[in-house]
Amino acid sequence: MSTLPTSATKAGQYGLDALLAQPGKALIALDFDGTLAPIVADPEQARAHPQALGALAALAPKVAAIAVITGRPADVAVRNGGFANVPGLGHLVVLGHYGAERWDARSGEVTAPAPHPGVDAVRAELPGLLEGSDAWVEDKGRAVAVHTRRAADPQAAFEALREPLTALATRHGLIVEPGRMVLELRPPGMDKGVALIDHAREIGAGSVLYAGDDLGDLPAYAAVDTLRTTGTPGLLVCSGSDEVTELRERADVVVDGPEGVVDLLTALADRMG
Structure with a gap:
């Protein structure tokens, strides 16, 4: 059984405790590149960690929702992540282009506004x-x-x-x-923070975990801070990188890249029973 890490902050530990106490109200939100998938020289070759789908499928039935929030087009993230038609991932959503696009596993369709x-x-x-x-x-x-x-x-x-x-x-x-x-x-007006808060409110999340690795994830970190101030516990996870230090400094938990993220998801699924 995988071991859950200890939060470096009280707010993070409160968020982790809330996730475990009521998993059926938890939103698990994750970046794609650098978080679920290793960074590679050619972004078109990026693929989810080999054990990521198994970890997500084990966790998904135990939580309220899983969302992948990415700067990529939603259909590209779905293809590169292998998210389509995976048993157990029926309530996964992929919020692409920082939330401007949405792919829903239930329908397999992408919805989006007109291009800028x-x-x-x-x-x-x-x-x-x-x-x-x-x-x-x-x-x-x-x-x-x-x-x-x-x-x-x-x-x-x-x-x-x-x-x-x-x-x-x-x-x-x-x-x-x-x-x-x-x-x-x-285009302006949408970022991972807006996407995260909108989705958390849509599903009535009782707690939120967000994992990311890059500067584009900072708005999502800020969104978790906002949710905390309004009574929704949250846990900030950094998929560690030497290239970007800002997230590491703000995170409650730092793990070793996508492999560490997979280990964390697996540990959560194990602890949620």
Whole structure:
């Protein structure tokens, strides 16, 4: 049987105790890349940890809901995660594009609003802006992401592109979401925190766990803090990384990457009986 970690904070321990006391009211929310799936050089090759589906399927029947909240398009996260048609995961939702899209395991369908026109404008201008750069573009449909992980000096390339990409995004009504060697240009108004609070309220969650690894997960951390102040206990989990330290410093529990996340989910399922 897997061992549950001890929370480094009283608020986190209260959240963990609440999850275990009433699992049927718990919302388990997780980022995808870096949390359920290891970070890889080519995002298209990212796949969920081999034991992730088993851990989620064991946990799902014991909690109110499981949500994967990701910057990826919902259908891409579903495909790369292998979430479709998995026995036991009937009430899983994938909130893609930071919550702008929603895939529901029950229906197998994605619902989403109309795309923001600024994304097409940015997509057209990016080749000229990046000419001579060794950065590359990932087209996410409703957003575009500029990656520097393959550059000769990934951090230097990241810093050099931050200002011009921010200017480009602003000109077309978009925002820039920085991450682990990636700058994503996307529409404003939705983030993982908004998505998390909306879903928690939708299902009437009595407690919330959120696990993430990157800067885009900070709004979800803030959302858990907000829920705590309004009486909903929460547990903040960091899928540890040396590239981003902000989450590690704020987390109640730090685990060793996606493997540690899987171990935590397994331990929760075991303790929930």
